[in-house]
Amino acid sequence: MNAFSDPRTVSTGTDGLEAVLERAVTAVKTAGEHLRERYDTGARPGNLDEIVRAIHANDEAVLAVLEQPLLEARPGSRWVEDELAGGPLPEGEWWVVDTAEGNINHIHGMGDWAVTATLVCDNAPVLTVVHLPLTGDTYTALRGRGALLNGEPLRSSAKTDxxxxxxxxxxxxxxxxxxxxxxxxxxxxxxxxxxxxxxxxxxxxxxxxxxxxxxxxxxxxxxxxxxxxxxxxxxxxxxxxxxxxxxxxxxxxxxxxxxxxxxxxxxxxxxxxxxxx
Incomplete structure (x- = not known):
């Protein structure tokens, strides 16, 4: 059973989204490069105020190069402002983006962070890009078209125990x-x-x-x-x-x-x- 198995949860299919995905990959990779340039393996914020400032600085820097290209890639789409929010969205198409997924790791000089962008249609994800700037790996998926890592198909584990x-x-x-x-x-x-x-x-x-x-x-x-x-x-x-x-x-x-x-x-x-x- 999957959350996305009922086609009634999405009002449109993935036809035409290949071009959107291509543009989204380009935008997310560009944003990831900006975030990589801000990365410092020696970073050691000393208190909560420093942590909050560093997190906000990363978010603002990446948002400046990511938001407009994604909105232009899918005319009529809207942008979710609060990346920590939950719950259903209003009807229509929305970009749910994390400008620095794992921001807390990034600002402490750790390597587990990424830039992500997901297009949500009527509350179901139909397209996603996850880019890891430190490794260059890019994960992508279109609903009904499979998931890829650097263009190669992904398969979940076959374990049963x-x-x-x-x-x-x-x-x-x-x-x-x-x-x-x-x-x-x-x-x-x-x-x-x-x-x-x-x-x-x-x-x-x-x-x-x-x-x-x-x-x-x-x-x-x-x-x-x-x-x-x-x-x-x-x-x-x-x-x-x-x-x-x-x-x-x-x-x-x-x-x-x-x-x-x-x-x-x-x-x-x-x-x-x-x-x-």
């Missing part, structure tokens, strides 16, 4: 409420006793590209931050993986829980996660 699985989760954003954090902690404990290895890291997209590539077997999150889930949701779904809520229900932007997994592990992952509140 959760005891052999590499799985992961992480915070969606700072300041999550205590109940959500306790639930996340309980889920990590539950997976530690059922899966082989559990990764807890940020950002979500950097784990979800591994799930889409078959390098990881499952990722879950108790959050509805759109920009962190939409790119990976489309990539995993188009790579043959399964995307639902943590109880196995269809996932969409109205849902609060998220699970992406290898199809052969999905039922086992749901069994572990569904009883956590």
């Amino acid at each position: 959760l005891r052999a699985a590499l799985v992961g989760t992480g915070q969606a954003k700072p300041g999550e409420d205590e109940a959500a954090l306790r639930r996340m902690g309980a889920s990590v404990t539950a997976m530690l006793t059922n899966a082989l290895v559990v990764r807890v890291s940020v950002p979500a997209t950097m784990q979800l590209v591994h799930v889409a590539s078959g390098r990881m077997d499952a990722f879950w999150q108790f959050s509805d931050v759109r920009s962190g889930l939409l790119p990976g949701a489309l990539l995993v779904s188009e790579a043959g993986g399964t995307v639902t809520g943590t109880r196995g229900e269809p996932w969409n932007l109205a849902g609060g829980d998220f699970l992406a997994s290898a199809p052969g592990l999905h039922a086992q992952a749901v069994d572990v996660l569904s009883g956590l509140g």
Whole structure:
């Protein structure tokens, strides 16, 4: 079961989006180069004020070179201003973009960060680009056309035994409420006793590209931050993986829980996660 399996959730198909994807790849790569130029492996912000300033500076610098090209690539589309927001969007086409997915890693001199752009049509992702400037890798997907890494097809993991699985989760954003954090902690404990290895890291997209590539077997999150889930949701779904809520229900932007997994592990992952509140 996938969130995107019902064609009624999208009012238009992917016809004509190939050209939009090409332009989006160019725009995201250009933005990624700007972000790479701002990257410093020796960066060590010393307090919260410095962290906030560095995050905002990155966002503003990348937004300046990314927003207009994407809007021009799809006339009539609109821009989601708050990249940490969740929940459904108004009808129509929207760009959901993270100018620095993993910004906290970037400003601390760590390597797990990317630039992402996803075109959402009537609340379903139809096109996505995830570019990793440090490696040059670019993940792309069009709904119904498969997922690619540097032009080569992606396939999700073929594992069927959760005891052999590499799985992961992480915070969606700072300041999550205590109940959500306790639930996340309980889920990590539950997976530690059922899966082989559990990764807890940020950002979500950097784990979800591994799930889409078959390098990881499952990722879950108790959050509805759109920009962190939409790119990976489309990539995993188009790579043959399964995307639902943590109880196995269809996932969409109205849902609060998220699970992406290898199809052969999905039922086992749901069994572990569904009883956590």
